[in-house]
Amino acid sequence: MTPVNPDPTGTAEDGAVAGIVGIGIGIGAIAHEIGLTKDTLRVWERRYGFPQPLRSSGGERLYPQEQVTKLRLVKRLLDAGHRPSKVLPQSIARLQQLAEDSGVGQDAPDAQLDRLVELLRVGRYDDFRFELLKRATREGLAHFVLDVAAPLSARVGNAWAAATLQVYHEHLFSEAMQVTLRSLMRPLSEALRGRGTHPRVLLTTLPGEGHGLGILMAEAMLALADCECVALGTQTPHQDIVDAVTAHEIDIVALSFSASMPAQAVVNGLMELRAALSPNVVIWVGGSSPALRRKLPDGVLNVAGLGPIEDVVAEWRHSAML
Ligand code: B12
Incomplete structure (x- = not known):
């Protein structure tokens, strides 16, 4: 849970944090x-x-x-x-x-994923990291992303919501997952660099969205579809995105939105960024934010999950040739 401010005095209600330990x-x-x-x-x-x-x-x-x-x-x-x-x-x-x-917060039965969560819970981090790396090496990047990284993220989130894991477990999980995904992706990204393939995709999240695993998984799937990726990490201000798009001759800006960012902030952020980018640059969005189910501005495409990335890239290439 977010820490509360132990100083109850003089905090205006609209201030960032107003709380009293033990009361609320x-x-x-x-x-x-x-x-x-x-x-x-x-x-x-x-x-x-x-x-x-x-x-x-x-x-x-x-x-x-x-x-x-x-x-x-x-x-x-x-x-x-x-x-x-x-x-x-x-x-x-x-x-x-x-x-x-209605199946909200319910995990599909999977003993291997349960075991990974248990290793985290009991503090066996070296074993957790080793098991991740072993599965990643055995299954390859695409299967690891779709069958381990994505469902394991949901499981860890559900365990946090049910209070069987704490926020620090989520941090340890994210760190291990990032290291594993990056080590698997590195040879591919290096081989793709400078080959002149298109689309060139810039990946990030908007300010306020601190979750970075969704966009990292999207990067893995885009690299597997031969896209050259430029990853900026999370929470990039709009103007920096615009500048990077120009500097790197970007075709597509890919953004990730988890369910934690308020829907209105997602929609406003997308409208502002859309207005600031050239119309030739497409915005692709993904993630479980319910805001993405709303009508999105023209020039913003909701890619429904990691599986469809290959097809959406193929469609982009097809229309770029017309
Ligand atoms: C790890 C984690 C953290 C880490 C993040 C570290 C990091 N560097 O990324 C830490 C501990 C910092 C954290 C903090 C918080 N978190 Co958190 N976190 C998670 C967890 C377990 C995974 C995070 C993640 O990256 N998810 C994003 C991806 C993996 O999932 P997805 O949105 O469903 O997207 C899928 C696809 O759509 C696709 N995809 C995603 N992006 C894109 C983009 C493109 C272009 C495409 C094509 C596809 C695609 O990939 C995913 C694969 O299935 C999730 C659980 C979950 N179910 O996601 C909770 C979760 C997102 N967190 C949650 C919350 C509430 C928070 C906090 C507010 C409180 C807290 N837990 O401390 C803060 C807010 C931080 C912030 N400012 O944004 C909630 C949000 C629920 C809600 N309805 O609001 C979740 C869902 C946990 C839960 N079950 O309640 N979190």
Whole structure:
């Protein structure tokens, strides 16, 4: 869970963090952690009577742990397409049932992936890293990405949501996964460099999206489709993306959005970037953000998952030849 600010004094409600240890978490911290805006939390409170935060002596909203747990569950159900009016009035037990019935946060049975999560949980990191590298070497890049990296990320996220893993486990997981993917991709990326193949793809996330594994997995699949990739890491400001596109003669900007970034921030970010880029440069987006299911600006393509990348690249090449 996001750490709370132990200093309860004088924090304006619109400040980044307002919280008191042991009583509740402030609205800024909780909105950030759950991936909602502060306005949404206030509107729900008025309209549906939930959440019902306590108040600090200064009048700031403070959300106790059980409301945070319910909000986390609510957000995941909304991401899966449920409506606020249907989920907000329900009890936690009812929501858990609903999540189970609709498969939200449920992992497909896979003993090998369960074993990897268990190695993480009990702190056997060397074994965890070794097992990752072994599976990656045995299965090859494409299978490793699709059959291990992607479902394991979801499993680790579900284990965090169920409080069986902590945030530091997620960090250790990400670090090990990045090292494994990069070591597998390096020879391919080096061989592709300077061959003059197109499309040339710039990969990053927008400010506010700190999750970098989705875009790394997309990079692996793009490299396997002979695309020359320029990876900028995460959270690149718009102007830097625009400058890099010009400097590297980029055809496609690929962006990743997890479910944690508020939907409106995703849409606004995409509109601003679209307006700043030349119309010849296409934006491809992917990731489990529900915002990507909305109508996206012209010139922004939602690539639904890692599997379709090969076909989408083939279509791009076909239309570039016309
Ligand atoms: C590792 C991890 C972290 C690490 C990230 C480290 C790093 N350097 O990347 C750390 C610990 C920092 C972290 C922090 C947080 N995280 Co986190 N994290 C994860 C985890 C386990 C994997 C992250 C990831 O990269 N996912 C992105 C990819 C792998 O998944 P995807 O979006 O479903 O995308 C798939 C495809 O669509 C495709 N794809 C993705 N991008 C693209 C792009 C293109 C172009 C294409 C073609 C395809 C494609 O690839 C994926 C493969 O299946 C996820 C669990 C999960 N299910 O993702 C949680 C998860 C994303 N995190 C979550 C949350 C809440 C947070 C925090 C707010 C709180 C926290 N946990 O501390 C912060 C916010 C950070 C921020 N500012 O953005 C939630 C979001 C839920 C929600 N509805 O809001 C998740 C889903 C966990 C959960 N089950 O609740 N996290």
